[in-house]
């Protein structure tokens with residue numbers, strides 16, 4: 641799978657990021673998302689691959705593009721055998737979020753990214769559009785902290801694993817009412833809280849690298865984004881656990897805002913999720929033998945610079961992680977549209 645795909649997916653997220661970045665600060669999150677979707681889909685359909693969207697923009701009747709089940713890539717063509725070689729015909733599953741943090745783009749705030757994860761067929765958890773309680777942390781804490789423990793307990797463990805005093809630790813939490821008690825507990829335990837409005841994929845990713853001054857992500861976000869985060873953390877050896885949330889008393893799942901807990905449980909059963917309280921780890925959310933992650937900064941965040949436009953072109957920064965090549969590549973690309981008058985070195 642790695643071959644050229646691991647490199648071509650750089651362009652897939654770059655094109656989505658560039659398209660979305662043009663809408664930065666315009667206050668129009670839907671268009672910022674839509675142009676990213678179109679750009680991502682267009683570039684994916686130029687790759688010699690046989691892909692199926694397993695996490696995307698919604699069910700087929702909701703989303704015209706990158707809907708769950710959509711087949712993408714040149715080798716998805718029924719006659720592909722005539723012009724694709726055997727390894728290009730291997731079925732792969734793709735989880736996409738062309739504009740992760742649409743609000744961040746719309747309001748020119750930091751940390752939005754175009755992201756995707758790829759694995760062989762069946763290698764990514766087909767997360768339902770529910771919320772997910774998440775715990776992400778650096779590789780040093782992998783398997784030591786546990787989503788079933790309290791934030792206080794996990795902070796003590798994190799402190800020991802990272803050899804940092806608790807008051808030096810920074811935990812990213814999304815600024816939502818559902819997190820008020822969590823935020824209070826983290827602060828009472830002596831750690832610091834970095835509140836974000838959106839973009840918990842980038843926040844999880846930050847946990848995988850030292851020097852980001854982010855040591856954990858805690859709280860409830862979307863399950864689909866959780867799978868993409870888990871793919872990246874798995875590839876980096878980081879810690880990620882996720883547990884589906886189906887009780888409206890905790891948070892109302894947008895898609896089924898009028899549903900009761902029992903109705904949500906029924907829907908999960910229908911989707912084949914036998915244990916709704918199961919805690920998933922990185923190897924269950926991204927179970928494939930080969931897992932790829934790619935993310936390109938739309939607006940500049942902690943880890944990746946956003947798209948920068950200059951006379952004659954633009955510049956992007958992408959992170960590509962592969963379990964096969966065991967690499968995390970930071971790709972700084974200068975896109976020379978016209979003959980640029982000047983290209984800065986850095």
Ligand code: VTB
Pocket residue numbers: 740741742816837838839840841860861862865866894
């Ligand atoms: C979450 C988070 C995402 O949107 O889904 C959030 O995982 C939506 O949360 O990273 P609310 O429904 O509470 O607003 C993001 O922040 C951006 O897609």
